[in-house]
Amino acid sequence: TMPDLIQQSLCIFGTGDLGRSLGHRLFQSGYRVVYGSRRPDSCGPVPQGAQVLNHAEAAQSSRIIFLCINREHYSFLQALAPQLNGKVLVDVSNNPEKDMFPEANAVYLQRLLPEAYVVKALNTLSAWGLQNGPSDANRQTFICGDSAEAKQAVSEVCTRLGLLVLDRGGVGASRELEDFPLQLFPMWKLPMRIAVGLSGAFFFYLLIRDVIYTYVYEGKDVSFRILVSLANKVFPIVSLIMLALCYLPGVMAALLQLHRGTKYRRFPDWLDRWMLCRKQMGLVALALASLHVLYTLIIPIRYYVRYRIGALKNQTTEFFNILAWRTDSYYSMGVLGFALFILLGITSLPSVSNALSWREFSFIQSKLGYVTLFLCTLHGYLYGWDKFLHLYSYKWYTLPGYMLSLVVPTVVLGLKLLLLLPCVDRRLTRIRRGWEHTPQD
Numbered sequence: 001t002m003p004d005l006i007q008q009s010l011c012i013f014g015t016g017d018l019g020r021s022l023g024h025r026l027f028q029s030g031y032r033v034v035y036g037s038r039r040p041d042s043c044g045p046v047p048q049g050a051q052v053l054n055h056a057e058a059a060q061s062s063r064i065i066f067l068c069i070n071r072e073h074y075s076f077l078q079a080l081a082p083q084l085n086g087k088v089l090v091d092v093s094n095n096p097e098k099d100m101f102p103e104a105n106a107v108y109l110q111r112l113l114p115e116a117y118v119v120k121a122l123n124t125l126s127a128w129g130l131q132n133g134p135s136d137a138n139r140q141t142f143i144c145g146d147s148a149e150a151k152q153a154v155s156e157v158c159t160r161l162g163l164l165v166l167d168r169g170g171v172g173a174s175r176e177l178e179d180f181p182l183q184l185f186p187m188w189k190l191p192m193r194i195a196v197g198l199s200g201a202f203f204f205y206l207l208i209r210d211v212i213y214t215y216v217y218e219g220k221d222v223s224f225r226i227l228v229s230l231a232n233k234v235f236p237i238v239s240l241i242m243l244a245l246c247y248l249p250g251v252m253a254a255l256l257q258l259h260r261g262t263k264y265r266r267f268p269d270w271l272d273r274w275m276l277c278r279k280q281m282g283l284v285a286l287a288l289a290s291l292h293v294l295y296t297l298i299i300p301i302r303y304y305v306r307y308r309i310g311a312l313k314n315q316t317t318e319f320f321n322i323l324a325w326r327t328d329s330y331y332s333m334g335v336l337g338f339a340l341f342i343l344l345g346i347t348s349l350p351s352v353s354n355a356l357s358w359r360e361f362s363f364i365q366s367k368l369g370y371v372t373l374f375l376c377t378l379h380g381y382l383y384g385w386d387k388f389l390h391l392y393s394y395k396w397y398t399l400p401g402y403m404l405s406l407v408v409p410t411v412v413l414g415l416k417l418l419l420l421l422p423c424v425d426r427r428l429t430r431i432r433r434g435w436e437h438t439p440q441d
Ligand code: HEM
Pocket: 229, 232, 233, 236, 237, 239, 240, 243, 289, 292, 293, 296, 331, 334, 335, 336, 337, 338, 341, 376, 379, 380, 383, 400, 401, 402, 403, 405
């Protein structure tokens, strides 16, 4: 009545790190483990209870064979074809670089042994990950292979190891699977590139306006401003633009749906990719806004600022009510915007967002997100106040940085307002419920 009690044997070729960790996990999950080795008598330590035989003998012990050997050694398997025909061969291999070989490892293996059932699996798990047992972050494993029955058998083993198996189709998909472990923070690439690109561009732009201009016209060296004043412009400017870039693809997608009159056509690839990295984009923007806040906090202790205050002490200066209102209002918009920004960042973390319902998540990320963008944009406008009226703002006919930073946010907020107009909103809601515009309508 308890067939599980009869231990199923599994075979592993290779007694390296990966082979040993895998054997250890399989043993812990209740399997009998038999190793195949070139030198069964001197292969080093294997997990307790495991048996080590030569390859041909080991292959007889199990229908499923895990290959924990390098691709370069696959060719010796051809000599074992009589023993391996009809077996399920699990290819767990990876390569150190992309496109090192013309064909994926699993495809190559299937070509060497056409009579065996090759299944690609477990390649996204490291020896370390296997030994420690799957954690939340690496619970998934992708598999692919041409035989559904062989995949089923491997899936059962993976499930028993506590893994969540995701089927990716035939053995042809193994190139994609083998590329997964080589990716380095794939979702962060685009946001990081945008952050670095914009920061570099604004740095040189502001260097010319704030440092070189002063040197040319007043003969004064104010290069010390690079470290704090300039940084405290570049970071908030890029942050505000990137916050707006989180919301731009959403309004573009809505406009596209309105224009097409249906939600059933795919968005262009670039828009899809952009939408998928909004979370990372927002977190980079939050990091830059935090830098802006920290830089702002140290302003009163700067030597340059204390020096100027000291110089002012002996003068009697008038108090301007308007000026007090102006500075207080842009500070408070900044503080409120930053507080909501932090809320957005926290709720985008998986452990927090998983605890929210979809309605709660979209309320925070969408509604409060637009409020955040609005407050930060208002902070920029109030900071500018009437600067746009003065000629000195346009050194060498260039616009001040804060004005440039307001362009994208203003466009996004304007388009969002347009989408909120009742007639537009009604049509969009209908489209999103599945209604389609046909010429007869
Ligand atoms: C400028 C304070 C949050 C975007 C400024 C300035 C101050 C300031 C004092 C003027 C800097 C200068 O004179 O060079 C604050 C405070 C904040 C806050 C106290 C919150 C605690 C934010 C946030 C954003 C932002 C969340 C948007 C992401 C900007 C921008 C400028 C600016 C774009 C104009 C930069 C320039 O070109 O000079 N902020 N800020 N700030 N802030 Fe904030």
